[in-house]
Amino acid sequence: MMFRHWITVFTISALILGLTACASNRTSDESNRGFLGLFRGGTPQAGASSEAGIGVNSFLWRASLEVLSFMPLSEVDPFGGVIITDWYANPEFPSERFKVTAYILDTRLRADALSVQLFKQTIGENEAWADATIDAATRIQVENAILTRARQLRIQTLPD
Numbered sequence: 001m002m003f004r005h006w007i008t009v010f011t012i013s014a015l016i017l018g019l020t021a022c023a024s025n026r027t028s029d030e031s032n033r034g035f036l037g038l039f040r041g042g043t044p045q046a047g048a049s050s051e052a053g054i055g056v057n058s059f060l061w062r063a064s065l066e067v068l069s070f071m072p073l074s075e076v077d078p079f080g081g082v083i084i085t086d087w088y089a090n091p092e093f094p095s096e097r098f099k100v101t102a103y104i105l106d107t108r109l110r111a112d113a114l115s116v117q118l119f120k121q122t123i124g125e126n127e128a129w130a131d132a133t134i135d136a137a138t139r140i141q142v143e144n145a146i147l148t149r150a151r152q153l154r155i156q157t158l159p160d
Contacts, residue, residue, distance in 0.1 A: 056081035056104040060114055063149035064102045067142070071100060081105065087121070095123045096132070100142070109154055116143045 054061055056078070064083050071085040081104030089097040099119040106113035118139050121129040 054078040054081075055107070057107050057109050057113060057150070059109050059150040059153045060104045060146065062153055063146045064104065064114075066149055067146050068100055068102065071098075097121050097129070102146070109150055111143075111147055114143055114146060116146070118142065 061078060061081070068083060068085055071088040073083065074086040075082065075084040077083075083100075083102040083104075085100045087097045087099050097120070099121075101117040101119075103115040103117075104113060105115060116139055118134045120132045120134045122132045124130040
């Protein structure tokens with residue numbers, strides 16, 4: 001019980017940090033449309049510094065939270081750079097669901113500082129969830145959406 005409490009505290013803290021530090025004009029509908037489009041062939045919407053309090057690149061951290069914001073969060077560790085979502089089923093396709101694990105591996109804003117793992121399940125004939133394969137390009141598209149958003153966040157901090 002205490003562990004779940006700390007997960008909730010970390011989740012709320014990370015979201016507050018991400019939302020207050022980022023002055024993004026995107027609506028949640030725009031964020032959702034961009035990421036959901038990756039699973040349906042759409043185009044992702046886009047959007048080396050480390051802030052005190054987290055152990056990873058703050059731009060990658062905030063971008064990951066934004067891109068994955070429509071999915072319920074299961075575990076969030078801003079010090080270790082891990083975001084694990086719970087299963088998410090798109091209401092338009094209730095027979096399949098997705099789960100994401102994002103790892104931020106460095107304090108620098110670099111492409112190799114991000115690793116995303118995607119998991120997919122579909123409902124089988126016996127009405128039970130079964131693992132399904134995901135196109136490798138989809139994982140790359142999710143990573144690119146996060147990296148693009150992280151670059152946008154970085155650019156917003158540059159002086160004019």
